[in-house]
Amino acid sequence: MHSILKTSLAALVAAGITASSAAADAHGLSGELNIISDMSNPAPRAVMEGLAADFDALHPNLEVNLTIVDREAWKTQIRNALGANPPDVVNWYAANRMRPYVDAGLFADISDLWAEPEFEALASTKGAMTLDGAQWGVPYTYYQWGVYYRKDIFDQYGLSEPTNWEEELANCQTLLDNGVKCYTIGTKFLWTAGGWFDYINSRTNGYDFHMALARGEVEWTDDRVRQTFANWRQLIDMGAFIDDHQTYSWQEALPFMVNGEAAAYLMGNFAVAAMRDGGLTDDQLDFYQFPMINPDVDYAEDAPTDTFHIASGAQNMDAAKEFLRYVTSAEVQTAINGGDALGQLPVNANASIDADKFLEQGFDMLSNNAGGGIMQFFDRDFDAEMASVGMEGLQEFMVFPDNLDDILMRLEETRQRIYN
Amino acid sequence: MFPTPIAKTSRTWQISYQALLPVMLIIWLLPLIAVANFSIKPESDFVNGNYWGIPSSFEAFSNYGRVFFESNMPRYLWNSLFITIPTVIGAVALSAMAGFALGVYKFKGNLLLFFIFIAGNFVPFQILMVPVRDLTLSLNLYDTKTGLVLFHIAFQTGFCTLFMRNFIRALPFPLIEAARVEGIAEWRIFLFVVLPLMKPALAALAVLIFTFIWNDYFWAVVLTQGPDAQPVTAGITEFNSQYRAAYHLMSAGSIVAALPPVAMFFLMQKHFIAGLTLGAVK
Numbered sequence: 001m002h003s004i005l006k007t008s009l010a011a012l013v014a015a016g017i018t019a020s021s022a023a024a025d026a027h028g029l030s031g032e033l034n035i036i037s038d039m040s041n042p043a044p045r046a047v048m049e050g051l052a053a054d055f056d057a058l059h060p061n062l063e064v065n066l067t068i069v070d071r072e073a074w075k076t077q078i079r080n081a082l083g084a085n086p087p088d089v090v091n092w093y094a095a096n097r098m099r100p101y102v103d104a105g106l107f108a109d110i111s112d113l114w115a116e117p118e119f120e121a122l123a124s125t126k127g128a129m130t131l132d133g134a135q136w137g138v139p140y141t142y143y144q145w146g147v148y149y150r151k152d153i154f155d156q157y158g159l160s161e162p163t164n165w166e167e168e169l170a171n172c173q174t175l176l177d178n179g180v181k182c183y184t185i186g187t188k189f190l191w192t193a194g195g196w197f198d199y200i201n202s203r204t205n206g207y208d209f210h211m212a213l214a215r216g217e218v219e220w221t222d223d224r225v226r227q228t229f230a231n232w233r234q235l236i237d238m239g240a241f242i243d244d245h246q247t248y249s250w251q252e253a254l255p256f257m258v259n260g261e262a263a264a265y266l267m268g269n270f271a272v273a274a275m276r277d278g279g280l281t282d283d284q285l286d287f288y289q290f291p292m293i294n295p296d297v298d299y300a301e302d303a304p305t306d307t308f309h310i311a312s313g314a315q316n317m318d319a320a321k322e323f324l325r326y327v328t329s330a331e332v333q334t335a336i337n338g339g340d341a342l343g344q345l346p347v348n349a350n351a352s353i354d355a356d357k358f359l360e361q362g363f364d365m366l367s368n369n370a371g372g373g374i375m376q377f378f379d380r381d382f383d384a385e386m387a388s389v390g391m392e393g394l395q396e397f398m399v400f401p402d403n404l405d406d407i408l409m410r411l412e413e414t415r416q417r418i419y420n
Numbered sequence: 421m422f423p424t425p426i427a428k429t430s431r432t433w434q435i436s437y438q439a440l441l442p443v444m445l446i447i448w449l450l451p452l453i454a455v456a457n458f459s460i461k462p463e464s465d466f467v468n469g470n471y472w473g474i475p476s477s478f479e480a481f482s483n484y485g486r487v488f489f490e491s492n493m494p495r496y497l498w499n500s501l502f503i504t505i506p507t508v509i510g511a512v513a514l515s516a517m518a519g520f521a522l523g524v525y526k527f528k529g530n531l532l533l534f535f536i537f538i539a540g541n542f543v544p545f546q547i548l549m550v551p552v553r554d555l556t557l558s559l560n561l562y563d564t565k566t567g568l569v570l571f572h573i574a575f576q577t578g579f580c581t582l583f584m585r586n587f588i589r590a591l592p593f594p595l596i597e598a599a600r601v602e603g604i605a606e607w608r609i610f611l612f613v614v615l616p617l618m619k620p621a622l623a624a625l626a627v628l629i630f631t632f633i634w635n636d637y638f639w640a641v642v643l644t645q646g647p648d649a650q651p652v653t654a655g656i657t658e659f660n661s662q663y664r665a666a667y668h669l670m671s672a673g674s675i676v677a678a679l680p681p682v683a684m685f686f687l688m689q690k691h692f693i694a695g696l697t698l699g700a701v702k
Contacts, residue, residue: 040646041661071662073645251664255469270663278467 030061033319034087037066038074047341055326062319082106086311088320094128094305095376096214096383098136101309107136108310113321121348122328124366125305127373137309138324139347141337142374144362145195145302148271149264150257151286153180161288165203165231168291172240175263182240184262186248187398190391194378195266197394198302199290201228206297207372214381216419220411229408231293233401246399254278266290268304269344272358287361289369300372301365304380305347389414458671459483466667483672492647493673496655500680503568503651504633508626510573511580515625516618518577519584520610524596534585540578549642556643565649568640572633580625587621588614623691631681652677 033055039048045068056064067087069077078090082101092098101107113119114126114135125139154160154171157178162168172182187193202210205224212218213225235241242256251274256262258278265271275285289299308327310320326332333346339354346353349367353359366374378394379387393407426437446453454472460480461470470476487493522534552571553562561567591614599609615622640654647655656677659669 044662070645249665251466252469254467258468268663274467274664277464279464 028061029059029316029319029322031316031319032063032065033089033316033323034065035067035089035323036074036081036087036091037068038071038091040068040071040074044342047336051327051332051336055323058326059319059322079104079106082311082313086313088311088314088316089323090309090311092137092307092309093376093380094125094137094139094307095381097376097380098129098131098307098309102131102136105312108312108314108317108320109134109136110138110310110321110324111135113138113324116325118325119328121330121350124349124370125303125347125374128305128376129307137307138328139305139307140327140333141342141344142303142305142347142366143269143344144366145199145266145268145290145377146362146365147264147266147288147290148257148275148358149286149288150260150280150284152284153260153263154286161286162291164291164295165293169234169238172235172238176239180260181242181256181262182235182238182264184242184253184256184265185245185398186250186253187246187395188249188252190388190395191377191379192250192253192267193394193398194387194391195268195302196232196398197228197390198375198378198381199266200232200293201225202300202372202375203290203293203297204228204231205294207300207375210300210375211373211381214383216383216386216415220408220415225408226404229397229401229404232397233404236398236401241398246395268302269358269362273343282357287358289365298372299370300375301370302375302377303345303366303370304377305374383418386411386414386418455671455674458667459675460672461668463666463668479668480672483668484676486669487672487676491669491673492655492658493652493676495647496650496652496658497676499565499647499649499655500634500651500653500677503565503572504630506569507572507576507633508629510569511576511629512622512625514573514577515580515584516615516622517610518581519586519588520614522581522585523588523591524593524614534582537578537581537585540575541582545575545638549638552639553642563644563646563649565644568643568649568651571639571643572636576629576632580629583625584618584621587618591617620691623688627684627688627691630684634681634684 035052037048039045048068049066052064052066056062069081074091078092078101081087081090083106086106092101098107111134114122114129119126119138122139125142126135129135129137129139149161153175157174157180159171159174160167162171175182185192185196198210201213204227209218209224213220218225242253242262245253250267250271253265254271254274255278257265258275258280272285276282289301292299308324310317310324314320327336328348330346330348330350330352333348333351334353336342337344337346337351337353339356343354345359345363345366353363375381378391381387382390390411393411396403397407426434429437457472457475460478460483461475462477462479465471465473465476468476518537522530522537556562556567556571559567561570595613595617596609599613604612634651635653636651637653640651644650644654647658652673656670656673659666659673
């Protein structure tokens, strides 16, 4: 039955692709399209190679050349690659990570693409693709962050998913009274603490404030930032987080949740695969959106987005734009984000997703309940240097909350040095 | 200078020695034992926090199977071989010739030249990182096996020459003089008189260089990227996916990567130990 469904879905996708190809052929793309991709891990690599081959097949007169570069190496190579003899299309990341290349004029402005009606389906990430009032790329995949929790433990103590901060604190107190930690976390590599800050800050002060802070427009010593840390400290003072979390990586913090010593984990959706490997069933595991703190601000969500961009020096602009239309179409986004491909969420709101309760909840949350905006995660939204100093500060705060003044002063000094 | 042989010590000391030895050995080998243990665990053991315990299921076949059939490991192993063997041949050949020249001929600056070879060994290779990377980049050798081989040959030849020169010095010089009296050309003396005598040194050096180069991680990371050119030491990190580290596969991969030099050591143990002392004792 499952395979029949799959086949018919594939047929549908194929039909959709043929339909859009008929329209595209009218443009008569020709020449070469050079793509450099950083999708170097096995499954993403297969996806990218499939995309290039399919696009090549759709346009008989067009030759698609695909180069796949190691994902980590690409982070240092992209500037070189865009500078001399640039390709047409490259992979990168949304939001502030685009800033250096936009400022240097290396990414092409594709606001005209975003003005097309089809792009309204990508509205959830439009903000993340916008810098200086223009759009500079298109998203092809993202994944949600949120609280993954042990439903069986919640049921045992009669708890329900919290929707606001009071419920959250009450839940946590009940768990602690029963000897279960509320949250597991491993801050050895710092970034996990960044997720907590993203959520508490955006729930306390709103998306716009959070992004202004990320852009260096607000002082770290601002009272609103202090309010964020005060909220966070409520959890820390309760002992909500596992002990000695600064010695664990995110993976090494998983056993606490799998063994029932901690009830929940604020993490990206990639954690689900690991938790299932650890033996947790979908009956034991569930997901909820990070609860509201300040009722006056809308939900903003962390959803790191991977993107395609056109180099400003692209030789074949028409083909590059057509490729961007192609990868953002609902059919293609459905196909490449499926469980047998990337296993993440399509950005196109008209795309469909695999029958997986976490993907379904995440897709619904990001498409319908993230009115505040989509954050890209602490280390992508903040300037790279600010992020690294910042995350050290966040980790220190989680271990020694009394050092807050000291930490904020340090972050503020860094902000002034970097942004002024 | 040497400690008293254990056979000549008191019985109590012998017993405590025999009791302590296995304990020390296990402590000493603990990291390796852990890696071997990790390599036969299922992935779920890492999520459950069962790091040191008995594997919950025996997964050696599937782990090693995935290393060999579902990853780039075989390619990385071939790369290692294609990097190591040419380097061994190149470094040993060059240093044998350089050692012959420095050991046999008396010319001005002989000693100075020799000292330069030795001094090269004292340069910490980390400080060469940036210039060497730039050099290979501008020679279009970045991310190629050739680039890595050429660099390794250049860098290993210094040590090898020191080794060879001292070995040739220790050969009976009258042999070479006798050949000269017979009117044999110098290159034939090298080829037919000296080289056969150098066999133990050549073997020892080849084994030593093989393990050095095979185990090299630093230059592999600096000068190559991706499965086209990277040797196995650097390629193992491929088991780290974007989000998760596959400890079980990385451990299995490490064991596989460590086998060739270990096998080399046991097969050529005699030469290996000779190699460590040959150049040092004159």
